[in-house]
Structure formats: C-alpha cells, structure tokens
Amino acid sequence: MSNPKRVPFLDLVTPHRELENELVEVYRKALHTAGFIGGPMVEGFERDFAAFCETKHCVGVGSGTDALRFALMALGVTGGETVLTVPNTFIATTEAITQAGAKIDFVDIDPKTYNLDPAKLKDYLEKQCTADPKSGKRVSKRTGTPVAAVIPVHLYGQMADMDGILELARGYGLSVVEDACQAQGAEYYSKKENRWRKAGSVGAAAAFSFYPGKNLGACGEAGAVTTNDEKLAAAIRMIRDHGQAQKYYHDIEGYNGRLDAIQAGILQVKLKHLAGWNSRRQEAAAQYTAMLADVDGIITPFEPDWSRSVYHLYVIRLKDREALRKHLAGLGIDTGLHYPLPLHQQKAYAHLGYRTGDFPVAESAASEILSLPMFPSLTGDQQHMVQEGIRSFNSSTKEMAGSTAR
Numbered sequence: 001m002s003n004p005k006r007v008p009f010l011d012l013v014t015p016h017r018e019l020e021n022e023l024v025e026v027y028r029k030a031l032h033t034a035g036f037i038g039g040p041m042v043e044g045f046e047r048d049f050a051a052f053c054e055t056k057h058c059v060g061v062g063s064g065t066d067a068l069r070f071a072l073m074a075l076g077v078t079g080g081e082t083v084l085t086v087p088n089t090f091i092a093t094t095e096a097i098t099q100a101g102a103k104i105d106f107v108d109i110d111p112k113t114y115n116l117d118p119a120k121l122k123d124y125l126e127k128q129c130t131a132d133p134k135s136g137k138r139v140s141k142r143t144g145t146p147v148a149a150v151i152p153v154h155l156y157g158q159m160a161d162m163d164g165i166l167e168l169a170r171g172y173g174l175s176v177v178e179d180a181c182q183a184q185g186a187e188y189y190s191k192k193e194n195r196w197r198k199a200g201s202v203g204a205a206a207a208f209s210f211y212p213g214k215n216l217g218a219c220g221e222a223g224a225v226t227t228n229d230e231k232l233a234a235a236i237r238m239i240r241d242h243g244q245a246q247k248y249y250h251d252i253e254g255y256n257g258r259l260d261a262i263q264a265g266i267l268q269v270k271l272k273h274l275a276g277w278n279s280r281r282q283e284a285a286a287q288y289t290a291m292l293a294d295v296d297g298i299i300t301p302f303e304p305d306w307s308r309s310v311y312h313l314y315v316i317r318l319k320d321r322e323a324l325r326k327h328l329a330g331l332g333i334d335t336g337l338h339y340p341l342p343l344h345q346q347k348a349y350a351h352l353g354y355r356t357g358d359f360p361v362a363e364s365a366a367s368e369i370l371s372l373p374m375f376p377s378l379t380g381d382q383q384h385m386v387q388e389g390i391r392s393f394n395s396s397t398k399e400m401a402g403s404t405a406r
C-alpha cells in the first residue's frame, strides 16, 4: 500500500502488478496472431468459466448488461411481457428488461439478506396478477401483460433464496435469469436437491459481468452468460454476433456484443486466482463481523446457513449512515453506497408511476446501508483502522447525545 494512513474502498492495482507478466503475455499473443475477435482465447475462457460455474455452456459477451439482455431475448422475452426484479439493483438489470422489449415490475426484498424475498414474489403472483384465461399465465395488474420471467439479483456476492423462487417460477411458468454479476463463485445450498449449487447454474440462464471492479474483472468491459441449455447457448451466440451462425448469413438481427479476445485471455489468467481471492474476501468479512460484533447500532451482513457469500461488497447497516460516512472520509477511509436510491425512485423511471412507500424494505435499506472497504489484498491493519474509525464515531455521537440531554 502506497499510503498506510489511507484505506481505499477498492485496490485494483495490486492484483494487476502481481500478474503483470502473465497479463502482458496475453496481449503479446494477440498481437502476434492478430486474433482479436473470437478464436482460441475466447473459447478457452468460455470452457474454463463454464467449468468454474458447474454449467454446460458459457457464452462470452461484451458486458454484464449484454448478458442480461441477450439471455432475456434468447428466452423469447421480447414482446412486451413483464419481467420482475428487485428495486435495489444496478440499473443494468432493468435496462436489459426494457431493451429486450419487455416491461419492468418490482418485488420487494428480504430485510436481512437484501435479496428478492420469495414470500413477496408469491404474494405478487397471487394478489397483484390476474390469470389469463387462455394461457393460464399470470398477468400483472400494473403492466397489463403476462409475467414471463424473474431476475433474482445475487446482491453483494450472496445468492438469493433460490429454492422458493424456482418453485414459484415452475408453478407459474416463469423463466429465471440469475443476475450473478456480483457473485462469481457464490454458492447456495438447495434443501430440495440436498446439495450446494454454484451461482450461474441454477436458473435457465445467468448473467455475469467482468467489469474491472467485480470479483473477477477484465481490464476493460466483458461479460458472459452461463446455461445448461444448449439451444439457449446457441441462440445467445447468434445474438451476440449479428444474428449469424455462419458468416454473412443472418437468421435474425442481432447485436455487436462479443467478448473481446484480449479480455478473454486476461480473464482466463485471472480465473485461476478467483477461488483464492474469494477466500481472502471471506476471511476479511469474518474479521469485520468479529470486530464489529459489540459495536452498538451497527448491523453486520447476514449470511444464512444455506449461503456461501463471496463478499463482492461488505455492507453494514446503521441509522446515521451519512454521518458515519463523513466521519470515515475525514479519517481517510473510503466507503461506498450500493445503492443510494432504489430504481423505482429514479428519474429514469418516473414514467412508471411508482411512489415512495411502494417498496418499503428496499427504501429503508437504501438510506441505512454503507459498503466498507473490501478487496482481496485488504490488510489486517487496514481493517483495524476501519474498526477504530467506526468505534470513534460511536463514542463521539454518544458524547453529543449526552451533552444535548443535559
């Protein structure tokens, strides 16, 4: 660390320094073969990442947003159907829904995990929908169109409670697309199947982002879809490449949404380190949780016994979030907000007509969450500084409360 007195939110420099020779070698190989688009580096990464996720197929695409959009399109969700997701996600999740040609609706989250709450999904399908007499599908009262798919977001690196979601999806004929953009390597224990399942292997398809700051990040933009469905994989391969399976013979209109060969090569190098990096994050998370256990007013992340989170983010919760954020910034400790404003309250979605109070769990979480520094090379000393910073905030607010009481 260059400045021991500062704690950055994320350190992207250290891992690249450590792997510099191998990463430069990828670039050299691409230069020497001029293999920039497609080819063995893309295929190699797709094979390795499918194996990592325990899926049959992986299709590399240009970004996580592409991955979400192409997965929906390949599933046939293109004709104005309704797709459900949560309000506390990055806007890419809902951009993908609209851009595929579908309509967005939201379901509120579980207050402890911040992920899609299966009970609220059930409630939505039973009470906020009517039955279409012809297809038997659930029709959203809000959007007026059949509910075709649901996108559970594995937020902060922890998988949503998938058993309940999958059962409802089966019952009501919904496709499930996992937004696994923050959850490379996360696991979920399915009580129904009596085994641990990897993120990306549970839904009909799953979207991954390799944006540089993700647990597995490219040195630029990149993403992937994983699936066990060969037809779906073939459809996504067409969509990412202008609707062609054979060069210049276009079955459909597609997109320019391919995974760059240099990024694929870089990801293949980094993938070998992902399990180790995830373990480092898990150790650091356990350390934070132990350090903060006796600090009043701070709620640490909840990891149910059916979950193995990969801690893309370590998110605490407290009433006076803004004041703590300022206090830590004053001590040279960077923090983040994921996310400060739920999607239904964003200007971009004003036309959808939601109101404050529509998703109370997501709304109150948004005003109380704070993401602490979290990355594989985070040191014990840095974590200690964060702990001290939070403790000094607590004692200063107590003094102030005491003085106003007098």
Ligand SMILES: *Cc1c(COP(=O)(O)O)cnc(C)c1O
Residues within 6 Å of the ligand: 063, 064, 065, 066, 089, 090, 092, 093, 153, 179, 181, 182, 208, 209, 210, 211, 222, 223
């Ligand atoms: C990062 C992210 C995306 C989008 O990925 P890009 O590669 O930036 O397009 C989508 N959903 C979630 C939850 C993300 O965190």
